[in-house]
């Protein structure tokens with residue numbers, strides 16, 4: 001696919017990556033840099049939808065949630081993604097990019113609800129659509145929300161921007177001898193239990209024949225190269 005610019009993509013942005021070097025929350029320099037890269041891609045005319053995580057504010061399985069009812073903790077996690085979505089929308093506005101937030105949980109005074117045809121219309125109008133509150137269901141992740149919304153929006157590829165620069169033979173943060181794949185099939189990712197995305201997200205994308213690209217959120221220019229179809233990170237194919 002080298003050199004072919006995508007027309008419509010879904011970008012999964014890690015909430016944790018928004019922390020930058022901070023211990024939690026949204027790091028200002030990080031969100032500005034990310035916004036600049038997203039603005040550059042939006043100006044190429046690529047229809048861009050974004051699912052944003054919430055791990056920088058709250059994670060349902062984190063130590064802070066220990067002892068809590070899991071579903072309650074997960075709803076808190078989903079609310080955290082709404083905060084990140086609003087911060088991203090605001091930052092994009094400052095870079096001249098019009099974005100709309102749609103939430104899988106109804107919080108009418110704050111964000112509009114997820115309505116598929118409306119989201120599709122925004123994309124046709126070249127507005128960036130930010131999907132907040134994950135899938136709206138506890139026990140899921142924003143990676144699964146990325147696969148789900150990506151399939152619903154009919155995107156050509158799901159792009160996961162994360163802390164690692166691709167999928168490795170083992171977790172590179174634990175095994176320094178791990179080697180990076182430039183391409184790998186869904187079946188291989190699933191049978192080898194490579195954990196850069198959760199199995200539900202991989203399975204949904206595999207069934208929908210929706211490729212995934214995993215690349216580093218910290219590498220300048222990586223997003224643009226990825227959406228322009230250049231070699232970047234790891235491509236997971238059918």
Ligand SMILES: Nc1ncnc2c1ncn2[C@@H]1O[C@H](COP(=O)(O)OP(=O)(O)O)[C@@H](O)[C@H]1O
Nearest residue numbers: 014016162163164167168170171173194195196
């Ligand atoms: N085989 C693997 N290849 C790459 N990363 C892996 C692998 N297995 C586990 N990981 C871990 O997955 C992490 C990314 O997943 P996650 O923390 O869920 O990201 P995000 O916050 O972007 O959703 C990496 O930081 C890495 O430590």
Ligand SMILES: O=c1ccn([C@@H]2O[C@H](COP(=O)(O)OP(=O)(O)O)[C@@H](O)[C@H]2O)c(=O)[nH]1
Nearest residue numbers: 015016053054055060074077134135141142
């Ligand atoms: O469909 C979803 C998406 C997210 N979450 C909750 O929201 C948290 C934040 O999302 P995630 O961990 O995927 O964010 P990221 O890893 O991208 O920072 C998760 O831990 C879950 O508690 C959820 O319950 N359902």
